Amino acid sequence: MSNEYFTYKEIISQTEAWSQALELVCAATLPKATGYELVIFTGCGSTYYLALAAAALYQELTGHSARAVPGGEMLLNPQTVFRTASNGALPRMLLVAISRSGTTTETLKVVERFRAEQRGDVITISNYGETLSTFGDVNITISSGQEESVAQTRSFSSMYVAVTALCARMAGRDDLLEPMSGLPETGRRILRDFEPTARRLGEDLTLDRFYFLGSGIRYGLACETNLKMKEMSLTHSEPFHFLEFRHGPMSMVNANTLIVGLLSDSNFSHESTVLNEMQALGGKILALGESGAEINLGSGIPEVVRAVLYLPALQLMAFYRALAKGLNPDRPTNLTSVVKLDLH
Numbered sequence: 001m002s003n004e005y006f007t008y009k010e011i012i013s014q015t016e017a018w019s020q021a022l023e024l025v026c027a028a029t030l031p032k033a034t035g036y037e038l039v040i041f042t043g044c045g046s047t048y049y050l051a052l053a054a055a056a057l058y059q060e061l062t063g064h065s066a067r068a069v070p071g072g073e074m075l076l077n078p079q080t081v082f083r084t085a086s087n088g089a090l091p092r093m094l095l096v097a098i099s100r101s102g103t104t105t106e107t108l109k110v111v112e113r114f115r116a117e118q119r120g121d122v123i124t125i126s127n128y129g130e131t132l133s134t135f136g137d138v139n140i141t142i143s144s145g146q147e148e149s150v151a152q153t154r155s156f157s158s159m160y161v162a163v164t165a166l167c168a169r170m171a172g173r174d175d176l177l178e179p180m181s182g183l184p185e186t187g188r189r190i191l192r193d194f195e196p197t198a199r200r201l202g203e204d205l206t207l208d209r210f211y212f213l214g215s216g217i218r219y220g221l222a223c224e225t226n227l228k229m230k231e232m233s234l235t236h237s238e239p240f241h242f243l244e245f246r247h248g249p250m251s252m253v254n255a256n257t258l259i260v261g262l263l264s265d266s267n268f269s270h271e272s273t274v275l276n277e278m279q280a281l282g283g284k285i286l287a288l289g290e291s292g293a294e295i296n297l298g299s300g301i302p303e304v305v306r307a308v309l310y311l312p313a314l315q316l317m318a319f320y321r322a323l324a325k326g327l328n329p330d331r332p333t334n335l336t337s338v339v340k341l342d343l344h
């Protein structure tokens with residue numbers, strides 16, 4: 001029955017698209033991080049969340065400044081993004097524009113304006129060889145991440161693998177590419193081993209609110225998994241950084257709450273403590289981590305390049321919740337796969 005849905009097929013087959021993403025980025029001619037004063041990652045919706053995850057990873061790996069800005073914000077409030085040069089010289093920038101469709105209006109307009117204002121170089125990441133893929137100095141198009149369903153799953157993770165490899169290469173950390181080649185096989189094992197857990201929690205309709213906690217390079221992924229829960233299953237859901245959750249949001253915890261933790265290695269004990277405290281308040285907990293969690297990634301892959309492995313089980317949880325609520329996960333309410341605007 002699950003197999004009748006595009007979303008399910010796309011989640012289950014996503015690791016093939018990860019392999020293609022890795023191959024494409026390994027074969028691309030890329031600039032070095034030292035060439036730019038600032039890198040801006042942009043996108044809309046899921047791809048803005050991807051930009052958030054990418055900016056954190058870029059800065060962690062390269063040591064150079066990066067930030068993520070939603071496409072719409074760069075258009076409407078550019079003064080909050082670009083500084084005006086006092087001595088006439090503009091800082092050299094790189095814009096990384098991310099879009100599954102390659103046709104989202106805000107993302108296209110942002111790149112056009114960045115080019116017109118001669119702010120720097122452009123790299124595009126997409127799943128379709130559409131307009132955006134003609135705009136970059138480097139264009140990475142991962143065709144095997146294309147999708148029939150509206151909510152991004154396979155597309156998102158394929159583009160995330162691409163930005164992970166891009167950050168590693170721009171940092172001069174080509175040593176991380178070989179371990180990354182183990183991601184697809186590990187991803188398949190996680191899908192196999194943890195589908196029952198994802199299904200059990202997804203089908204638990206006593207739950208009525210979901211919080212996704214992730215810090216550092218995982219925050220953007222917590223945002224994305226929260227969005228899956230909203231889009232597919234029309235459920236109240238929010239993302240937070242781990243320690244932020246104590247500063248107010250925990251007021252919402254009760255017996256109908258699931259708190260999902262994307263645990264790191266480096267801050268494992270601080271993050272686990274937050275989950276344990278929320279459990280003591282009566283909430284249910286789902287922890288994901290390399291080891292010592294309910295969903296163990298068990299990858300042996302360096303932490304900075306393995307984060308895509310948090311996604312598949314949480315995508316499945318949203319999928320199964322949609323089915324349990326009698327919804328069609330392929331066609332989220334009020335949503336189309338691309339948002340096209342008349343911005344004149």
Ligand code: F1P
Pocket residue numbers: 043044045046047098099100101102103104107150151152335336337338339
């Ligand atoms: C971006 C996006 C999706 C969202 C919805 C509408 O599209 O906002 O994240 O789930 O499908 O479009 P894209 O620019 O990545 O194609």
